[in-house]
Amino acid sequence: MANVVVLLLSSYTSRLATSVLLFISVAHTQNTVVFQPSFLTATGPKTAALLLGNTSDISLYLRTVSPSSETGSIGPPSCVAEVTQWVLTREQVGKSAVRVRLSLDKNLRLCGQNETDADCCPKPLCVLETLQVSACVGGTPQASLLIQATIHALLVPSTAGSDNKTVIPNQVYQTLGSCPCDLTFGACDVRCCCDKDCSTETLKLFASHCLLGPFGGQVSPAPDYQCSVQSAEDSSDWFPFLCVQSPPENNPYLGLFYQGKTIATKRGPSFQRPILSAPLPDNVYLQGSPIFTVNDRYFTIPQKVLGRCVTNAPVAFLKNFEVECVTLLHSCPAGAPLQTLPKDLTVKVKNGQGGDAEVDVIEEVATDLSRFISSTDAVASSDERLACENVTLALDYKFYWKGNSITRISVTRTVGTISLNVALTTRYSAVFLNGEFAGEPNSGNPGYQVGLPVIAGIVDMLENDTGSIQRTSINLWKPVGDGFCSTAEKKPVLFGENSTSGCLLPVSGQNLTQCDLLRETVTSLQAALITATYVAKSGNPDYLTMTDWVNISYVTLNSSTSMDNNTSSCYGIPSHQHIHVWSLITSTVDGIPQRDIRAVQVSYSPSTWALDCGGGDVSSCVDPMETQLFPITSSVTFTDIPINTGPPKTRFQINFTEYDCNRNDVCWPELAFPITKYYTGEPYSQSLAKGLILVFFFVTASILGTPWRQIRQAWSCAAL
Structure with missing residues (x-):
């Protein structure tokens, strides 16, 4: 009788461990043993194989062999053990299976110059030999395993690393990547103003063209009351008098990783401890966050992932879906999701407020199977016409929510009797209802986001x-x-x-x-x-x-x-x-x-x-x-639609181009240059204030000066 055996073959190297699962059907007889596989290539200090069959009286022997110089083949197995640099161990893994392990009893360190220690590798190719493991019964070989060992020495740096450790900042207050635009090590990246490799003279070249946003290192957005936001937004005229001039380090923004749990408790007498409010519940649900059961496991429903149906896919909060999965039914199902019981669906889920909500199961029997059966096999034998009862055809979940919590969950389980050799289409859906209405997700706040439905x-x-x-x-x-x-x-x-x-x-x-x-x-x-x-x-x-x-x-x-x-x-x-x-x-x-x-x-x-x-x-x-x-x-x-960046030109500006400042050297509109918007040497508010002061001094000097005194004297003489 053929039994299916799962063979685990492990080949370990100094830095890499790979595991290969092979499914092999082996015919066992009473006095037959066999190695699986019968040949191995070892590139690391450990290797293993399985010995299958009647292993009760088996003895294992290890020796080093070499091919014949005349025929090039390995000699027959021998039941005489030899002393090698390998350690042979065995482990019983079943009634008819033994795991054979080989471990190299040698240091793979490369020998240094003039070193006499024998426990090291004199050459980079440390081990190159062929091993033979023989399985014997009473001195008679029954099976053999050949192992080709090709192992290189470990390359260890000559100088040990320094004790300096990289200090990772606390991500609660500081982002791990403080300057993401610093792409080149030891060199200044253009427009990356947070690059520490840029000198002061280099920064002046692109100081006004720094990369914006998190990529440029500006993780903390500037508050609306900062004076620096006036250049980026159309601020009111009174903004310069009420804005706050403060360095960016004083920004109250604590980052996206801040959770507000940084205050450590202090020990003290119990009668002096303040009365603390009840802690906030864990796993507060947000849109898109997974739903958990009371056992801290994902609440799963069959869904489609990358075009394929997945039996256990987590359900996201406020994410409606409706999927169809097609299964060729050749035999009656024995497990989920096609064969489920009400008790399997009655699961307790965390409601997001520290409590739980239990799933209510509603049973329905499908009378019309046309929307569940896609096609049938016209030619079927009498055995294939057997029917499967209570097959789960649909699971329709309804999640009732309010705020950030789930108030109630119900599922409608539709079952039916299905014949064999059909293409069965099962349906799964989940809808989130706020009261009795489905929660429709927005497509932006407030503007549309690319990729969301119109x-x-x-x-x-x-x-x-x-x-x-x-x-x-x-x-x-x-x-x-x-x-x-x-x-x-x-x-x-x-x-x-x-x-x-x-x-x-x-x-x-x-x-x-x-x-x-x-x-x-x-x-x-x-x-x-x-x-x-x-x-x-x-x-x-x-x-x-x-x-x-x-x-x-x-x-x-x-x-x-x-x-x-x-x-x-x-x-x-x-x-x-x-x-x-x-x-x-x-x-x-x-x-x-x-x-x-x-x-x-x-x-x-x-x-x-x-x-x-x-x-x-x-x-x-x-x-x-x-x-x-x-x-x-x-x-x-x-x-x-392109944005209109400025007021439309007047007919005077269009017809009389000699007054256009962009086309002529003489610009009459800039006669009062220091108090106009064209002057960018200092803020507009300061230049306007200084200009008005100059005008005030000019008017005062004109009134109190010699010309005005002569005019008053002439006026007085004319009046007399």
Whole structure:
């Protein structure tokens, strides 16, 4: 009888240990033993193999062998032991298996010059020999193992390392990578102002063009009250008088790793200890954080990871999903997830507030199995027609949440009786409900983030004649399987990502005789992609405020286009649908631009469909029921509206270029240069104040000076 044996082969080197799992089927007889494998190559001081079979009376012998100079082969195994530099040990791992281990009893250090110690390697190739392990019973060899040992000496540095240790800063207050733009060791990196290798003279070359953000070492964002933020933002006129001039080291920002648990308790009398409030619960749930059970394990549901179904995938807080997994059912399942019991699903989960929430199981029996069975095997034997009862077909989870906690969890388990030799499609879903409504994630705060879905909606009129927006999405084609439009799915439009997709529609010659019906069919297919009438301007819109939404404009086809049809072609088929989205940068948050959607336009490109009878294939032109495939496509394009960096030029500036300061050496608008915005030698507030003081002194001198005194005297004489 054949038994499957798991063989673990380990070959250890001085720095690397590799383990290879081999599954070998070995036929055991009563008096047969065999080494698996029968040949090894050892590159490290340790190696091992398995001896399989009847090992009760087996003795092991080790010796060093060499190939014959005449034949080149190794001699027969011997049951006489020799003294070698290897240590042979054995370990019983089963009734019919023994693990044989060999360990080198020698130091692999390379010998130094004029060293007489024998326990070292005189050459870099320290060990080069062939070993033979013989398994004997009463002096008769039963099996042998050959080991080719090729081991090099360890290269140890001649000088020991210094005792200086790298001091890693406390990440609670200081980021580990304080200067990420310092890419070159011992050299100054251009525009990297935090590089310690840059001298003061070098920094002056690019002091005004330093790399911004965390890559440039500016981990702590400057507060709004700092005077340095005036150059980056459009501040008010009174800002220079109320801003704070402080070095960046005084920033209260403690970094992303700060958790607020840095105060150590001090020992003292119990009667003097203050009454402490209850500690905050652990594992407070945030959006995207994994959900834990009370045993500190991930709460898992079958999901798709990299296109494949994974049985135990963690569930993320506030992340809805719905997946389908196809399994070829050739035998009745015996374990999860296809065979589950209510007690297996009744799990206690941490609710995020120090307590727990237990999963409530709701049982349902599927009567219609059409949406779970994809295909059946038409040819099946009588044994294959056996049915499997209580197969888990669907697990639909509902998580009720409030704030940062989970209040209740329920799962609907759908079971059914499935025949063998079918393609079983199981469904798994999870939805997070805030009260009784699904929590829809935002696409930005406030502006859209690239890669998140564009939020669309339709007007839902309420009882008091006020309207609210019901959320939906704008979709593109997502062909799957054969690529037909009848089986194609939809994928949402992602902000900032241009995309083109489509599907195939089979059309016959008879369909081309009914062009109006064909146009209506294609139009209805394209219209099913976009059912919304509004698009949210920002990534977190208010569903009760209509000013947060913008209308979707549709460009209809020109009805005056010639629609003359013949028996083999149709004109004006709206086969391509194009979505054009215009976005604009409206503000910045911590230096990150915030983009809003300003306009959305949906247009159609008509095309002419005609049967292709070339290439010798005329069946579709002869048989009116024979079909050809025609593409139906959809695309989306995002366009950024350029920001107007300055006021528009006046007609005077356009016509009279001699007054343009950028084109002429003489610039009349800069006559009062020190008190204008063109002067950048010092802050505008200081230059303005100094200019006003000069004007005050000039006026005072004019009033009290000689010219004004002469004018007063002349005025007095004229009055007399």
